[in-house]
Amino acid sequence: MSNTQPSGSWSARLWSDVEQIYAEILTHPFITGLTDGTLDPAVFAEYVAQDVHYLREYARALSLVSAKAPTLAATAMFARHSAEVYDVELSLHRELLPQLGLDPADLDRVPVSPTTRAYTSYLLAATYGGAFAEGLAAVLPCYWIYARVGAELLGRGSPDPRYALWIGSYGGEEFAATVAEVLELTDAVGAGLAADEEAAAREHFVTTSRYEWMFWDAAYRRESWPV
Numbered sequence: 001m002s003n004t005q006p007s008g009s010w011s012a013r014l015w016s017d018v019e020q021i022y023a024e025i026l027t028h029p030f031i032t033g034l035t036d037g038t039l040d041p042a043v044f045a046e047y048v049a050q051d052v053h054y055l056r057e058y059a060r061a062l063s064l065v066s067a068k069a070p071t072l073a074a075t076a077m078f079a080r081h082s083a084e085v086y087d088v089e090l091s092l093h094r095e096l097l098p099q100l101g102l103d104p105a106d107l108d109r110v111p112v113s114p115t116t117r118a119y120t121s122y123l124l125a126a127t128y129g130g131a132f133a134e135g136l137a138a139v140l141p142c143y144w145i146y147a148r149v150g151a152e153l154l155g156r157g158s159p160d161p162r163y164a165l166w167i168g169s170y171g172g173e174e175f176a177a178t179v180a181e182v183l184e185l186t187d188a189v190g191a192g193l194a195a196d197e198e199a200a201a202r203e204h205f206v207t208t209s210r211y212e213w214m215f216w217d218a219a220y221r222r223e224s225w226p227v
Helices: 012-025 028-036 041-068 072-099 103-107 116-130 132-156 162-171 175-192 197-221
Strands: none
Touching: 012 132, 012 175, 012 197, 028 132, 028 162, 028 197, 041 072, 041 103, 041 116, 041 132, 041 162, 041 197, 072 103, 072 162, 072 175, 103 116, 103 197, 116 132, 116 197, 132 162, 132 175, 132 197, 162 175
């Protein structure tokens, strides 16, 4: 998958709104710690535990996007992606969790962090209450930012095999192909949006991109409820 979209495309305009957010993600100590091996394994374990909580709700958000899709092909694509959250991404967690000293059976007892709760609540509200384009824009950063981060980190590698496994999952060609499929649909949808529809969708895209930074930051800080 190319790191840039065709000039003038809707996806290119969307990305222009979040370039600074993406730059902040790449320099966050959680991300840099993956490749230089300095990230505390306890922090990574917290991230993986929260990601399990997040992906359960993300799968539901993808199902809502699927239900509102304008074509049968788009409906099928998002339904397939929702199912693949369990088949592919949660299988990665099942491999990583024992290496991090976590029992998958204990994850339900790991409290959902404030940021995880806020992010997933926002996703479900946007995909349930908004039009298809709004839901698509809301779920897109989780696809696109992860693919770009994965591709960036793949070239750097990691001395820690657990981090290398995570990087390879998101930096590989299979995930890149999935994201390219979503971006192709994004550009097709964006071409037909009225100005107010595009503005609403772009706001969702920027907001969930911010939540992507916040999700890594919350894990890095081992965030918990203050009261």
